[in-house]
Amino acid sequence: MNIQSQFNSIINYAKEKGYLRANPLADIKNMGIKDKRVEFWTPEEYEKFAYHAMEYPMYYYSYEILYWCGLRQGEMLALTLEDIDLKQGIISVTKTLANVNGKEIISTPKTPSSVRKVSMPRFLVDEIEEYIGLLPEPEREGRIFKSSKSTLNKNFKSITEEAGLKRITVHGLRHSHVSLLISKKYDIFEVSKRIGHKSVKTTQDIYGHLFDDVQKSIANDLDKLRRGA
Template identity: 45%
Template sequence: MPVYFNEENGTFFVQCYYCDGRGAKRHKVKRGFADEADAVAWEGDFLSSYQGTMDMRFSDFAGVYIDEIRPRIREHTLITKEYMIKDKIVPYFARMRMTEIEPIDIIRWQNKLIEATDKNGKRFSPTYLRTIDNQLHAIFNHAERYYNLAPNPASKVTKMGSKETKEMLFWTKSEYLKFSEAIMDKPLSYYAFEILYWCGIRLGELLALTKSDFNLEKAELNIDKSYQRLKGVDVITEPKTRKSVRVVSMPKFLVEEIQEYLDLRDDIGSHERLFGVTKSYLAHEMDRGCDGAGVKRIRIHDLRHSHVSLLIEMGFSALAIAERVGHEAVDITYRYAHLFPSKQEEMANALDLGRRE
């Protein structure tokens, strides 16, 4: 039962969902607290009066959880989180009551997901399994922290999957140029991959682009949205992080290429998606291009790594690269540390010279 601050009148309020004596879900809001301590105290008294709060079904509490975190997280994150909860978690636990779920139930759910496959018959990756598991833990942790759920069954279960990401792969510039030649016969594919490689943007950012996002006179590309397809529906959201909202400068040759493509696409309006395809289409084109060029297969996201590695090789700083690709500088330093040239010997020589002077 989180405590919130009302900026309009400077007071605090509490809201929660609970089950009454008949098992019906109720919504309770208490407003007008002068300070947070009073709101917290009222919260404790209310919880003491409703020991049956956690008798509600998991599906109901999952809805409570989503409603209560909605104001505090970004739309992009919320859509992804809500999709995983409703598609991968709720169907299994829906009719169970929160107080009845035991660690063995969670283990059985994990085992079922580990054996499950996607629409292409492939099992879910370890990192995706870990991401789903994190959502389940977040729900139970919320119930424990704000609704006094005890015990928390998720706390006794080891998370499935792995937090380790796949090996970082990237193309050299010569490898990319071979690939681009192999897909040049399809303009949409060619220009899409040109933007991905030479600008280092994310795939979702590419698929959300419209004509109005390009300022060719200033050689700039505006990134302020992202594309997802959830349950067959196209969804345009805010970018992944606040840092992701940015303006990317384009090299002159790319400006000329984009002008050519925009002239070709006189069939779409200035605010319609410029690349109206799916992620799977570009993945197929990636396969086709790799086969035709004879270069190693990398993921589409690895084009972003390729862009960063190219900029590092050209001598740009982590801060400058981070601003371009929408990351924090510390993330660039940490993730790509092995690509930056070592300064240790240079530092030692400078210290030696300074000692002698």
């Protein structure tokens, strides 16, 4: 977690406790280096990882949500049964698990745009329903993924090495999801909305270079259209 995220988590926690009326950092742009190349896996690489991850059910299902829905790690770990609508196939992102001074707390997402509804592919709905069925005594308001961020990261690293894949972070699954959407030529506005960015500009700043190949693909498609291929 970077410094800005830590500040946001602390201030959101103070806001929930009534110490602050609003988050004064909400309108501050993301700090850090722009246009930094993000690390991600191709769909083939992720499927290889997922195959090895099946040996660890709780982790496997959590990775599936991260990759196929693009949630942030804290958003996924904060999920409860109340957040998952299996009938509609929707995950409601309303909170996040943050680490503040070595203590894990549940707080509101760092920006209002992070609060969103994410549609799941049908196979993932079936998988999550299967996972919920494995829980001994599921509680409506209790976290369904009991892992901490540190243990999730350790498991992720271990499986990555076991599968012989290039190393990325758990957050790289979110990058991988965005890369997949971009490769399918989805509109940047819809991509930005799905992953909970504050603005399309944020998405452009982080993933803009991934659209280069899409532009080439569009040009090739137009060429084929003109030539009647």
